[in-house]
Amino acid sequence: MQNRVNLLxxxxxxxxxxxxxxxxxxxxxxxxxxxxxxxxxxxxMGNLPKTLxxxxxxxxxxxxxxxxxxxxxxxxxxxxxxxxxHDGQCIESVVMQYKHGYSICVSSQAGCRMGCGFCAxxxxxxxxxxxxxxxLSQIIVAQADLGIRISNVVMxxxxxxxxxxxxxxxFLQLVNAEEGLQIGYRHISLSTCGVVEGIERLSAxxxxxxxxxxxxxxxxxxxxKIMPINRKWNIETLLTxxxxxxxxxxxxxxxxxxxxxxxxxxxxxAEKLAKLLKKHMGRDVPFHINLIPVNEVTESGMxxxxxxxxxxxxxxxxxxxxxxxxxxxxxxxxxxxxxxxxLNEG
Numbered sequence: 001m002q003n004r005v006n007l008l009x010x011x012x013x014x015x016x017x018x019x020x021x022x023x024x025x026x027x028x029x030x031x032x033x034x035x036x037x038x039x040x041x042x043x044x045m046g047n048l049p050k051t052l053x054x055x056x057x058x059x060x061x062x063x064x065x066x067x068x069x070x071x072x073x074x075x076x077x078x079x080x081x082x083x084x085x086h087d088g089q090c091i092e093s094v095v096m097q098y099k100h101g102y103s104i105c106v107s108s109q110a111g112c113r114m115g116c117g118f119c120a121x122x123x124x125x126x127x128x129x130x131x132x133x134x135x136l137s138q139i140i141v142a143q144a145d146l147g148i149r150i151s152n153v154v155m156x157x158x159x160x161x162x163x164x165x166x167x168x169x170x171f172l173q174l175v176n177a178e179e180g181l182q183i184g185y186r187h188i189s190l191s192t193c194g195v196v197e198g199i200e201r202l203s204a205x206x207x208x209x210x211x212x213x214x215x216x217x218x219x220x221x222x223x224x225k226i227m228p229i230n231r232k233w234n235i236e237t238l239l240t241x242x243x244x245x246x247x248x249x250x251x252x253x254x255x256x257x258x259x260x261x262x263x264x265x266x267x268x269x270a271e272k273l274a275k276l277l278k279k280h281m282g283r284d285v286p287f288h289i290n291l292i293p294v295n296e297v298t299e300s301g302m303x304x305x306x307x308x309x310x311x312x313x314x315x316x317x318x319x320x321x322x323x324x325x326x327x328x329x330x331x332x333x334x335x336x337x338x339x340x341x342x343l344n345e346g
Contacts, residue, residue, distance in 0.1 A: 007036060007060050008133025008140075009170070012179045022059060028052065030179075037180055039064060039137075039144035064137050065091070067145060081142060085110070085134060089127055091158050093138040095146065103152035106138045108168055109159025114193050116214070117226035118258060118294055118302050121158040130159070132170035139181060153183055156191040156212070162198025172207055185209045191256065196233040196241045203248045212254040212290070213242060217264055218272040239280035246285055253281075254288040259305035259313060261294075270313040274320035289317055289324040 007015055016029040028048065035045045041062055042053040065083035068090060072079050079095040091107040112119070113126035143150050153175065155161045161168045168190070175183050191212040192198055199211070215235075217223035224230040233241075242253050255277065259265040273289070281287050291314055293304045305313075310326055317324040 005060055006063060006131065006133050007032065008062070008064075008137050009131050010133075011174060011177060018060075024052070024055070032056070033179065036062075037140060039140045063134075065134065065141055067141065070145070079142070079146065081138075081145075083138060083141070085130075091130070091134075091138070093142060093157055095142050095148075095150065098152075101151040102146075102148050103154060104139055104142055104150050105154045105157045106135055107157035107159050108135055108155055108161045108164050108171075112159050113163065114160045115228045116193055118216075118260065126159075126163070129164040129167055132167050132174055135167070135171040136174050136181070139175065139183075150181075151183065152187045152189075154189045154191070156189070160193055160195060161190050162192050162195035162202075165198055165201060169202075169205060172205075172209065189254070193227060194229045194233055194238045196237055199238075199241045199245050203245045206249055208249075208251060210254055211242075211245060211251065212256055213238065214258075215255045215273075216258045218269060218276050222264070235276070236280070239277070243281050243285065246281070246287075252286045252288060254290050256290045256292055258292045258294045259310055261303040261305045261309070263302070265305035265309040265313060267312050267316045270316035271320065274317050274322050277322065278320070287323070289322055291317075291324060291326045293326070293329070 005018060007018075010018065012029060012033045015033055016026050019029045019032075020026050031047055032045065041064070042048070042057050045053060048056075063086035065085055067081055068084040069082035070079065077097055081093045081095075083091050083093060085091065089110040091110055093107060094105040096103045096105070107130065109129050110127040111124055112122040115122050139150055139153065155168065172185070172188065172190075175181050175188070176185055185208045188207075189210040189212050190202075191214060193214045202211070214227075215238075216227065218235070220230060220234045220236075223235060230238075245251075246253060257264075257273065277287060277289070291310060293307075293310055294302050314324050314326055
C-alpha cells in the first residue's frame with residue numbers, strides 16, 4: 001500500500017488526471033472526490049458501478065483513519081479521538097465547540113522530536129510524518145462521525161508542523177480547496193515551537209492563516225532547558241523572523257505563553273514579556289498573546305499557575321499595551337487540552 005497512490009493526498013484535478021491515465025472516465029473523479037470528502041469508502045459510493053468500485057479498491061486502496069477510541073468531555077462536550085492509521089500508528093485529534101462553530105485540533109506527525117518539557121506528545125519521540133491526506137482525513141472522519149461541519153482548524157495536535165513542511169503546506173491547499181472541505185485560510189491556525197526556517201519558508205506562500213508561536217519564556221537559558229529548539233534558534237532570532245513574517249504577509253502573529261507555577265508566572269515576567277515583544281516586533285505592529293495555564297502532564301512535574309497569578313499576568317500585559325487573553329481550557333477531563341495529547345493512549 002505504501003507505494004500506491006492514496007487519493008486522499010490528491011486534489012480533484014490530480015485525481016482526474018490519475019483516472020484518465022488509468023482509463024477511468026474523467027467524470028468519475030468528481031463523483032469519487034465528493035464521496036471521499038464525506039468519509040465514504042468505495043463500498044458506499046452508490047452511484048458507481050460495482051465493477052468500478054472493485055477496480056478502484058484494487059488500484060487505489062483507501063486508508064481513512066479508524067476511530068480506535070472516542071472520549072467525550074462531561075464538562076464541555078469536547079471530543080477527543082484516538083485515530084489508528086493504516087500502519088498501526090496512532091494519533092489524536094480534538095473537536096471543540098465554540099459560539100462561532102466547531103474547531104478541530106489536528107496532528108501533523110505521529111510523535112514529535114522537539115522535546116518540549118511540558119508536552120506529552122513528544123515523550124516517545126518522532127515515529128513518522130503524516131501525509132497530507134492523513135492530516136485532512138482527521139477532519140473528514142470527525143465530521144462524518146459527529147454529523148457536523150467543522151469550520152476552523154488548529155494545527156496544534158501531535159507533532160511540529162514545520163518538521164513536516166511540504167506535507168503541511170499541501171494539506172493547507174487541500175483543506176482550502178473550493179471543491180473540497182472549503183475551510184478558509186483565515187479560519188486556520190498553525191502553531192510552531194520556533195522553527196525559524198519554517199517561518200521563513202511559509203512567508204513565501206503568503207497564506208492568510210494565523211501563525212502561532214509557542215514562546216513560553218523570555219530568557220534564553222530557561223527556554224533552552226525546556227524547549228531544545230531554542231538552542232538552534234534563540235528568542236532573538238525567532239522574534240526577528242516573526243517581525244519579518246509580519247512585514248511580508250501583514251498577518252498578525254499570536255504568541256502562546258504557557259504559565260507554569262513558580263517558574264514564569266510572575267508580574268515581573270509579564271513586564272519582561274511585554275517589553276521583549278514590543279522591542280522585537282515594533283511598537284506599532286499588532287500581535288496577540290495567548291496565555292495558557294499549563295495543562296499538567298504527569299511526567300513533567302510542572303504545575304498550573306494559580307488563577308490569581310494568571311489574572312495579574314494578563315493585567316500587566318494589558319497595562320503595557322499588549323493584546324492578551326487567557327485561553328479557555330477545554331476537554332480537561334479527557335486529557336484533550338494543550339500539551340496533553342499523546343502518541344498512543346493504549
